[in-house]
Amino acid sequence: xxxxxxxxxxxxxxxxxxxxxxxxxxxxxxxxxxxxxxxxxxxxxxxxxxxxxxxxxxxxxxxxxxxxxxxxxxxxxxxxxxxxxxxxxxxxxxxxxxxxxxxxxxxxxxxxxxxxxxxxxxxxxxxxxxxxxxxx
Amino acid sequence: xxxxxxxxxxxxxxxxxxxxxxxxxxxxxxxxxxxxxxxxxxxxxxxxxxxxxxxxxxxxxxxxxxxxxxxxxxxxxxxxxxxxxxxxxxxxxxxxxxxxxxxxxxxx
Numbered sequence: 246x247x248x249x250x251x252x253x254x255x256x257x258x259x260x261x262x263x264x265x266x267x268x269x270x271x272x273x274x275x276x277x278x279x280x281x282x283x284x285x286x287x288x289x290x291x292x293x294x295x296x297x298x299x300x301x302x303x304x305x306x307x308x309x310x311x312x313x314x315x316x317x318x319x320x321x322x323x324x325x326x327x328x329x330x331x332x333x334x335x336x337x338x339x340x341x342x343x344x345x346x347x348x349x350x351x352x353x354x355x356x357x358x359x360x361x362x363x364x365x366x367x368x369x370x371x372x373x374x375x376x377x378x379x380x381x
Numbered sequence: 382x383x384x385x386x387x388x389x390x391x392x393x394x395x396x397x398x399x400x401x402x403x404x405x406x407x408x409x410x411x412x413x414x415x416x417x418x419x420x421x422x423x424x425x426x427x428x429x430x431x432x433x434x435x436x437x438x439x440x441x442x443x444x445x446x447x448x449x450x451x452x453x454x455x456x457x458x459x460x461x462x463x464x465x466x467x468x469x470x471x472x473x474x475x476x477x478x479x480x481x482x483x484x485x486x487x488x489x
Contacts, residue, residue, distance in 0.1 A: 249462060249465070252458055252461065252462075253458060256454045256455070256457075256458045259454045260452060260454050263452075263454070365461075369461060369465075372465055376465075376468055376469060376472055379469070379472040379473065379476060380472050380475070
């Protein structure tokens with residue numbers, strides 16, 4: 246039935262967005278992770294990608310979380326000679342995570358999740374209304 | 382995906398009940414078959430079987446979630462699918478009983 250299909254498709258969106266949430270929370274949690282050895286590279290920001298995939302059992306295109314890519318942009322460098330992770334010049338590399346961008350992404354994921362939930366709710370309402378004909 | 386199977390199965394069985402001379406009675410199986418054709422009980426049994434199948438699926442998903450193996454989204458979709466299937470089954474059952482009662486109260 247098509248209505249049950251759209252619930253399953255929306256559920257794939259929910260799954261993809263929760264995977265994205267995981268990656269965003271990793272970024273936010275690691276925003277201050279310094280390198281493990283002096284002069285090394287710190288945590289690199291991760292980016293979630295989505296891809297459309299044909300679900301043969303469902304007969305519809307669903308969304309799947311694709312490969313998690315890393316952000317190639319430069320690390321933030323702060324001069325902290327007292328930091329154990331500082332290199333010979335006293336510079337410490339901090340992750341290339343911008344909390345503002347992560348917050349925007351997080352809000353985006355949240356809205357997208359709600360949109361998919363709304364699809365499920367609307368579909369359920371349609372099924373219920375159809376069933377009401379049978380009940381009355 | 383269980384709704385069409387429940388509803389379509391029920392409608393097909395109702396059609397058989399209404400027209401036992403069409404020879405469909407044999408196809409319905411021996412689950413409570415009467416002289417004229419498949420009984421209402423057999424029809425209900427068929428519908429119940431397919432509903433309980435989807436119920437078992439959602440039970441399995443819930444158990445897997447408690448064990449920390451399944452996604453909450455899978456549980457929610459499986460349970461809502463079962464809910465719809467059960468409601469459809471109950472609605473069809475009520476409708477058929479209503480029809481039966483109106484036949485029984487017919488003055489002869």
